[in-house]
């Protein structure tokens with residue numbers, strides 16, 4: 202049965218269900234666990250593309266990867282960004298299921314509803330994250346053969362982008378070796394932690410030019426960033442992660458608590474540093490709590506868990522997130538620019554997209570590593586001027602700029618912070634359609 206037939210059958214069932222049942226959760230979905238290594242259980246949740254729009258063609262499949270590491274795609278990405286329902290279980294107008302089937306996977310192991318049964322089951326580096334995901338994808342495409350012939354894209358946010366790059370390389374290899382049956386069509390790196398040092402080194406200049414640092418603050422932030430740089434250059438990556446956290450505190454102190462995810466807002470008080478923090482608990486509060494906010498946790502550990510019906514009793518959504526982050530902390534500051542280069546050299550379609558108001562992964566830093574790519578198309582890419590795009594929500598108002606050459610594209614998304622689909626839903630949906638060649 203093809204995607205189209207599955208979809209129309211489900212569409213029919215769904216209309217029957219919704220006629221008699223007002224639950225907004227009734228829909229065209231599937232979910233399951235895959236044990237990707239001993240004691241390492243990963244959870245996925247799939248939404249089939251919206252039926253009305255699938256009539257003319259098969260829509261692509263999009264895998265969405267959240268950041269952290271330890272942020273949950275099935276929770277945050279799904280209910281706060283691109284899924285069919287909002288956190289209040291209202292329909293989302295700019296849901297990506299209008300243009301694609303969307304697969305959320307809680308990765309690395311221990312994230313969201315995924316769980317590790319023993320401490321060894323947590324991943325400690327991106328290569329384990331990538332090999333775990335490959336096992337999951339092999340299981341998914343074997344179980345759901347209808348997706349083997351549909352264009353398959355990976356979209357990501359933040360640390361998810363670092364994982365997406367590594368996963369894309371594994372997928373490319375596996376497809377060419379015949380060990381994964383899918384039509385891999387490209388990867389999109391949103392506000393991605395590809396070159397952590399380029400992000401940290403540009404915090405000072407970015408904040409200074411946006412009136413968020415004075416001269417003293419600029420000096421302090423640059424000095425803290427220089428210490429991170431030294432640790433990275435000496436390959437002391439765990440130390441670099443700790444110094445990254447220190448640099449954030451220096452930013453916090455000099456900006457009166459600017460929000461790392463959107464410079465036009467301030468950090469809520471519960472994310473600010475306190476003198477007795479150790480750095481893992483501080484970073485968990487700073488960067489995982491926003492993804493596991495109370496209202497979302499109540500939804501996921503309440504009605505959603507009940508609806509799913511397969512989450513083991515002793516597994517709490519988000520219960521192992523801190524361990525996920527902590528296990529990866531020695532890998533956190535390692536760059537993966539070389540992986541992006543290998544993808545480009547292999548002919549994979551790569552898109553970078555970034556929010557104008559993001560601090561943690563500011564656009565300035567993305568420009569820097571992109572300009573250092575060894576990709577042979579870079580000189581020609583650099584010669585091109587960008588093109589303005591209207592914001593679909595406000596025709597006549599610029600919502601983004603973009604530029605593309607051969608298999609690389611860059612989207613500059615205006616008035617968006619770190620979480621682009623949450624901040625600029627219609628623009629993000631338009632970008633999805635452009636990348637997946639639907640417009």
Ligand SMILES: *[C@@H]1O[C@H](CO)[C@@H](O)[C@H](O)[C@H]1NC(C)=O
Nearest residue numbers: 316317318319513514515516
């Ligand atoms: C949940 O309980 C089972 C069985 O007692 C155990 O094997 C597993 O490790 C536990 N899982 C977690 C995440 O604690």
Ligand SMILES: *[C@@H]1O[C@H](CO)[C@@H](O)[C@H](O)[C@H]1NC(C)=O
Nearest residue numbers: 385386387548549550607608
């Ligand atoms: C990459 O994108 C181009 C359009 O920019 C498209 O023609 C090509 O088919 C894509 N490649 C793959 C592998 O999907």
